Amino acid sequence: MTNNPKITIIGGGAWGNTIGYLLTRSNYDYQLWSRTVTKSLATMTENTDILISAVSMKGVRDILQQLQTLELKSETIIVTATKGLDLETTHTPSQIWQTAFPNHSIVVLSGPNLAKEIQKGLPAATVVSSQNNKAAELVQSVFASDIFRVYVNDDPIGTELGGTLKNVMAIASGVCDGLELGTNAKAALLTRALPEMIRVGVKLGAQIDTFFGLSGLGDLLATCDSPLSRNYQVGFGLGKGKNLEEILAQLEGTAEGVNTTNVLIKLAQQQNISVPITYQIYLLLREKISPQEAVKNLMARELKEEFE
Template identity: 40%
Template sequence: MTTTTAAVLGAGSWGTAFAKVLADAGADVTIWARREQVAAAIREYGTNPDYLPAVRLPERVTATSDAGKAIAGADLVVLAVPSQTLRGNLANWAAFLEPDATLVSLMKGIELGTTKRMSEVVVETAGVPADRVAVVSGPNLAAEIAAEQPAATVVACIDMARATVVQRAVTTSYFRPYTNEDVLGCELGGAVKNVIALAYGIATAMRLGDNTKATLITRGLAETARLGVALGADPLTFAGLAGLGDLVATCSSPLSRNRTFGEHLGRGETLEEAQAATRQTAEGVKSCLAIRDLARTHNVDMPITEQVEKVCHEGVDPRKALIALMSRETKAE
């Protein structure tokens, strides 16, 4: 049996943790890091000093700041950069891709301006057919997985044979992947849950109770599913790992960037102050604009997303946003 060769493009928390999963499952992995000092630290010390510094990476993991070197010969090319930077980065990387390499998206966002999902950006920018793109989504907090705490995920691809190849490449004693054909639903669940987690963080900072939080998760899931069905997703996807599972983990965990960012907003900080305090990408902050636009285009009502966008980008006080949500016209569930 031949060894899988993988490139992980992006040396953030999730990219680093996913590289560890791949190596633990038997792959040879090269991480591409934007900064050479990060790549050098991974090569020399087996740790990523900026993200997950306490985690020892397997010997099968190496790193480089040369994307061409990382991609050359890779069967799996894992994309783990901030979603709004994907198009620009991939345009530079596409020429290095092997003819039948599988592109695996770890990104959870909707592109600003185009309202495209990440797999759509990959297809368009890399010039590859959609059946070569797989998406990984689920309750996957990087620090917990790097610590080998048991977790499950979804590998979605319209080509089930390819989804199964990726599934095998990331199956370990602590990481259990399931396959799914609903790429659209999995990606949408992953993107919208970040926005709902911002709302959950705001509610947490306002010291609101479990009734409020349960309401946000449940109604957040309802608006995610409404948009998904309007776009052609399988509604059952939203009851699974890439829907409810990811939403619960991202809302409830203090490890969640989006929830943490929301807490800063809920304490009355501006977007800039929250950004300075967290120093990490909270995908929901930008994606809420694109998701709102997508919902309006398809005439889908997404009240939580609308209010999060207003808090983030229009300076609306979170308390006023809450009043606006609660004073909406009553209706059947």
């Protein structure tokens, strides 16, 4: 691959444009494709060295179907920056991409990266992860800049799941703040959220250590404590008594945690995983309980050891 790789971003939302901003910051040219662009996807992806997917979870399969009719170069690196789980298969974005393009290197990009903060030029850090270390290191070098520190690991599933599962916890955190339950309650919630994420991750083949890194604990802290997070906004609105339809209609973009909650409950039932926080959020999103009842249910759980 040349020192000036051809880079194509797919997805013109907030995160896709933020990725473009980061590439400009690191002195790399890029082109961005979205449904509003006049050029075809085939034209934009021809001879691309690095293809970055920044579409929402529900848009992944549509993009895949279009790309599979085209001819990507065999050495094209595919970077997925989507956080979510597929409702039909319960797979992560990288698993879906790898199945569709088994001979390509797939790299996951995930971390505590609030788009609006990055676009203000504020410093941030992230993780790029792949089973192909050379591909991950190349993507690392492309994104690294004066405001963006990039780390590498070899656990793409864990890296993805950290960024995905914390969205459910961000909804719970928003509910906590919306109900004005205080710092003690929120600290307890976030502390118990992490082992719940780890239980799911380990069951699905992730490494425990990954959840204590930027894409796990780091993303959990950022998303659960920021009004900039769409998932936090969903929870906060629910805590204030608004209904989900009203909240989603006012959001700027997609709150992936809503769909992820549904998929996670499906996974938990299939794999027999204990997810008490997620289950209460699931009931709340389906209007089966009130925010106050969700808190009561969590507080009334059977007493147990902290570390099992």
